Amino acid sequence: MKKLESSLTNMVLVLTGVAVIMGGVLAYVNHLTEGPIAEQKKLALDNGIKTVMCAAELDVAEPVEVKQNIDGKEYIYLIYQTKDKQGQDLGAAVQSTTMGFGGDLKVLVGFDPEGKILGYTLLEHAETPGLGAKADQWFQKGQKGDIIGKSPAEPLSVSKDGGQVDAITASTITSRAFLKAVNNAYNAYKATPAE
16 A cells, blocks of 8 residues: 655544544434433432431422523522422522632532522532632531521622631632522522412
8 A cells, every 4th residue: 555645634624534534423322412412411410419408208390491681691499499399389400500719519409498508519610629619518407607597688608708608618609609509599589489
C-alpha cells in the first residue's frame, strides 16, 4: 500500500475523517447512556423526596411548575405535593436551583403544610470539594448551620449578613447561594395554588 503524500489536503481529509468517526462513536455512546442516566436521576429524585419529607411511605402528586422572575431572570421551580398513605397532607418537596460558587446548585427542600423546613438534599452541585460541597450536611439538624424546623417566611441569611444561620467555614458564597435556593423554594411553595 502506498503511503499518503504529506500535503495539507491529505491532512485535512484524514483529520476530518477521524473527527466524523469519533463524533459518531460519541453520539452512539451518548444514546446508549441516556436511559440509565435518566433512571438514576429519577431514582435520586424519588429518594430525595422521601428524605426531605422525612417519610418512607408517601404519595407524590405530579409536579406543579412555578415560574418566578427574580432579579430580572426567570426561575422555574418544581413543587411535588405529598400525602401520607391515609391521605393527610404532608406538605411539599420543592426543587430549586441557584448559582453557587462553582456553578448551579440544585436543592430539593421539604416543607410541612405550615412552611417549616422538614429537610433538604442537594441534587446537583459543582462546589469546591471539601469546602462548598459540605452544604449537604452543614445545614442539617444538630450542625452549626441548622435550618431544619425553621420557616423562611422571614428569609434565611448567613450571620455574616446579619442573619441567623452560620455559613460554611470558608464558603460564604456557597452558603448564601444555598440559603437563596431555600428562600426561593419557600416563596414558590407559598405561591403554589391550593388544590
